[in-house]
Amino acid sequence: MTSSSSPPKAPTTSPLAPAASAQAGAGLMAWPARIGRGLLALFSSYLLAVVVLLLLLLLTYLGTLAQQSDNLYNVQQRYFDSLFFVEDLGGLPVPLPGAYLLLAILFVNLVVGGLARMKYTWSRAGIVVTHVGMAVLLVGSFVEFQVSTKGYLALYEQEEFQDVNENGVWDPGEPFDDVDGNGQWTPGEAGSMYLSHYDWDLTLTPARSGRRTQVVLPFDELVRAADGPVRFEGGGLPFPVEVWGWAPNARVERTPPRATYGVDGLVLRAVPEHPEKKEHNRPGCYVRLYPPGSAPIELIAWSAAQVPFRAQTADGGWDVALDKRGWVLPFQVRLDRFVRRMYPGTNMPKEYSSHITKIEHDVPEGRHITMNEPLRHKGYILYQSSYSTETLPKTGRERNISVFAVVENPADRIPWFAVGLIFLGLLYHFGFRLVRYLGAEARRRHA
Helix, strand or coil: CCCCCCCCCCCCCCCHHHHHHHHHHHHHHHHHHHHHHHHHHHHCCHHHHHHHHHHHHHHHHHHHHHCCCCCHHHHHHHHHCCCEEEEEECCEEEEEECHHHHHHHHHHHHHHHHHHCCCCCHHHHHHHHHHHHHHHHHHHHHHHHHHCEEEEEEEEEHHHCCCCCCCCCCCCCCCCCCECCCCCECCCHHHHEEEEEEEEEEEEEECCCCCCCEEEECHHHHHHHHCCCEEECCCCCCCCEEEEEEECCEEEEECCCCCCCCECCEEEEECCCCCCCHHHCCCEEEEEECCCCCCCEEEEEECCCCCCEEECCCCCCEEEEEEEEEEECCCEEEEEEEEEEECCCCCCEEEEEEEEEEEECCEEEEEEECCCCCEEECCEEEEEEEEEEEECCCCCCEEEEEEEEEEECCCCCHHHHHHHHHHHHHHHHHHHHHHHHHHHHHHHHHC
16 A cells, blocks of 8 residues: 655745735835925915915015115015014014015926926917016026125215315215315215125224225124134235124123223123114124234224224324225215105105216216116116205204115126016917917808
């Protein structure tokens, strides 16, 4: 009797385990794709474009209202140059995105939704060109924001230029100091210098010349001294200079008891910065000079000081001060007449404007600058920003001071090019639609 046995069966494995793990792996791999598709749908959506445009409209409205109680520069910094800000709406603080962030989102929406995902056909060519023009317009705004210089120019009316001191020159600190032998103001560099709102440079002036000859350290370098001493040599400096203790807003006080450091019985104390109006900050720092052949000289440079610090050196001395950063226009500006109109029964201005003379190569040209009509010339734009009045101590008369916001914008012509593209794109689009409609109507009549 023989016995037979079947061959052993191979162990069976359930296909569910590897399938489940494969599905889990595929699910994990699908998450980035889903997130990418979601972001693509978000940034290319019409809803996002509508929300951004409505928020920009709100910022324009809030900024227009704010100009009634604040100057143009502060309004621009708060509403249009910021990523976020907090607005008080009926006593309720509401965080809002600034125009800088909104325009960046709008640019992404234009590129992704209007260009990357659009079907390119002849019927949509006008829309494509229009979107390109809008994107170029935003690029021009970005270039203007990053590389332009912004400041202000304050001018007295021309008829007030007779007010000079006994030496026939303007008092220190006045915008004009260039007068002729008769005490009359003549166009000069002072009439073309515009100043930064809140950037300060450390300057050294030879005491004998009485004129600024060197900018020792620019504002961007001074802020490094907040973290510790920074020493600078060469680069045209008359001697090594060391700066430390930089404070963006400070006061000079008498050295308190038990103080570890002070200069001539004084100490620089940092105070909180102005959160909204940075031009009200008064920065300061400690400075140590190393003139050759003499001991180091220590001083406090403070932007609110009435006179510069005079450092006595072997070569005649140097005046050290924190001065507002300035730029020179390629032309002079003279204020001939300032005009303002008030709301009846109030001190609130309804409108104000300046009649000026632009002088270039000794050729005068009369211009009128209003709140909505700036002066544009050679890449520079002069806006009517604000005004003030000053009472003359000798005569008691009031003189007007007109303040212009000055912007040097190398991308000044980009908006013209962008608007041209938008015009051509819309012209092609509506023209194409009109021709197609007229053709369809003609075929319908002949059918």
